[in-house]
Amino acid sequence: MYQLGNLVKDLSDKHGRTRESLLPILQGIVEKHNYLTDEAMVEVAKELDISAAEVYGTASFYTFLDTQERGKYVIRVCKTITCSMKGKIEILETLEDMLKIKAGETTSDKQFTLLETNCIGWCHKAPAMLINEIPYTELTPEKVVEIIKGYMQKK
């Protein structure tokens, strides 16, 4: 569980407290903490003076506004048609082997979450994945090992 601190207040000051600010505020929280805790959504509801159910209802509509616990690095492997035709399965299996988790899970040290996602717009350089905001393309199992090793050393 992350510390919310003054983040919600700061984001509300920055984006405003009207309904249209809801998505930018939620995106700001996710940018910092990778997912939305119940407490965070309640805080946002208070700041914007709307019900917490409204906040959750909106957040849960969007794939990138996760309401479940996520690791520091969220890996999203593209599962859409071009990537799956170009070897997405091997990429996913390599990641599962390295991280010792299945798609949809988070490592016990809370560093990595492995997810599958729909098209990320790199179909010409398939297979592709996003790690947080950074796209990685033309992946091979060897390349994936190198990339993840890099992230493992970062922590």
Next chain:
Amino acid sequence: MKNKGLNKVDLIFEKINAEEVLKKAWEMSNQSIIQQILDSGLKGRGGAGFPTGLKWKYTAAIDEPEKYVVCNADEGEPGTYKDRTIMENDPQSVLEGMAICGYAIGANKGYIYCRGEYPYVVDILNQAIAQAKEKGILGDFDIEVRMGAGAYVCGEESALIESIEGNRGEPRFKPPFPPVIGLWQKPTIVNNVETFANIPIILEKGADWYKSIGAEKYPGTKVLTLTGDINNRTVFEVPTNTTIREVLYDFGGGIKDGKKFKAVQIGGTSGGFIPESMLDTPIDFDSMTAIGAVLGSGAVFVMDETRDIVNVVARIAGFFEHESCGKCNPCREGTKRIHEMMEKLDAGQGSSGDLSLLERLGTVMSKACLCGLGQAAPAPVLTTLKNFNSEYQAKLN
């Protein structure tokens, strides 16, 4: 960006003198700008192909002090990366197109709704906006970038508007259409990135010049993105009278690894599957519609002889089941049932009864769904049942 010397058309990616074009625009009356766009024959490049000038004319005619311009950069259609390429290479042309639109319809605020998968593009856009503001070239037109959060349906214009307003991105009932009642219930023009990118050059070189390029009823160029089993997996711009065969063999360099062609799906994952016999069709909107396909976003997804059509369509059906927003029943239930039936057929457990059921369900969805997502979702199923029926027959139980 170069067209590899194959064609002397490079409208969108050609650098033009923005300041000159905008200066010219501010000297024109808003009506004469709209007339130029109408005369140019420009139609929406996002997929629906609605005449851009006509849309602007509707909104311009409404007496309302508050209006909006929205650029649809929620490029979620699988196989499509044209808008990203345009925004990365020439973000200014998009901003200029939006500012010209604002002037023409009487709006001074614009939003670019960029998909959440492209945060790096958001940075490029914000930089470009800052530069344009610094130079003062957009006049009093203000542009703000809003980021999506991973919802394919937000590419639908009314869902996109809901999302900017801070709501779940569910499409609205239409009519009224956004040009009349849009963002915050105000008249709103929503155009695609590529549509806006076409505007400056039309004003620079004139409607007659633009109309002379490409197909008569869908003039100009189209940016296409090639993916799948093709040698050149790349993005390029072609005049709209280019045929599918030319796209695949001249620009695409033919099928990869010397294999034979089996099918091409154009317009993204909701487009129709096209067999060899239809490859001499020009890619313009009307010619594509005439063969039961669509031009759509301009995605060109190629499959070689080794690909299993039923398997590909089953995976596509899974995509739509996930992306259906659930607001209307035919789409929410239909995408799920189509996916189930396609999985069954792919596993070799389907019967000929399933095929007729699929066809009925698909037809109902194409008529009864609330928005373009549900209406187009069965297209891959319906067009493969028609054009690649033997593939289904071979897998029946």
